[in-house]
Amino acid sequence: MWCDNCLLIFPLRAGGIAWATIIFLYSFIGSILLFKYGPFLFFVYPEWQIYGGIAMGVAAIAAINAVALANRSYIWTRACTVLWPFVIVISAIRAIVMIVELERGKEKIAWECANGGQLWTTSAAAGYGSGNAPPGFCTAGFSSLNTVFIVCLLADLVFQAYLLLITWRYPTRLEHYSSLKYPTG
Template identity: 60%
Template sequence: MWCDNCLLLFPLRVGAMLWATLIMLYSIAGGIVLFKWGPFLFFTYPEWQIYGGVGLAVGFVCLITIFALGNRSYIWTRVCKFLWPFLIIVCAVRAIIMIVELQRGKDKIEWECDNGGQIWTASAEAGYAGSTSFPSGFCTSGFSSIYAAFVGALLVDLAFQIYLFFMVWRYQKRLESYQGMKGPFAGGYYA
């Protein structure tokens, strides 16, 4: 017997909506952070925009999931159940590439911290002309802390998305079983 909502204390639909809201909020916040400070961490021109765009896409699919579950829509729940596996694969590939690129850019990140938070010159020449500087909080914590935080956050994000996919799948199966049930009208319970 499958559990309906193992990790939350809410029923399946409401729990999945709350879980999707949590993922939506941190995905959109992460996308905005990558758009704003991504050039300080990733040094190939559209790279941080792609990572931020994937984060915003996750937030958008979470919003669709919230509306599908809120309306008890069988069709939109199936759409979400179809989209989540592809999005999980894209996010897993993004996580692997982000981890590799962070490790590859370790020296450049340390150079940025040693030079007052200014952007790496190759990134500035490649198309990023932002006027912001690297946040001092990143530099005081050190590269190993930033790296560990990114790796941990990306792995937790994948686990959260897989669990949301499980809840969407479970709710869609529950909606399918409702179609075979008979209501109280015309002796349905007693037929």
């Protein structure tokens, strides 16, 4: 028995467009925040730029996916179906490394908060960032901030996996319906 709507919360094509748009928006905003405030969280130079670049890549793939579904493009949805597993693996590696690096730098983050939100001294001396930590960054506390960060990274992976399912289902559904035999006469 073939199930056309298994595990689908929304209608297939329109729901895929909406889901891809949500992933695009939070990945794009997250990448901008990492580029802007990354030096306050990560203390090795290109680290926050790599994480922001990966988030920007996820946003780009999600945008391509949304356009492909909006145009009913079989070829581009198949291309996205091939790309999403690689993106999910890279995002999972990024999430693990980000969590480890946050845990490793918690004393430096605590120092930044204890000193009025200014950048860690060696990071400031190297010219990594400017200004102060974002408002509310220090008032939340590291443990709650770290927990929210981990939950958001895991939710990101789940969202990407669900978009992979939707993207895979759409061309599979097209193939299924194109192979149907219609009555003649």
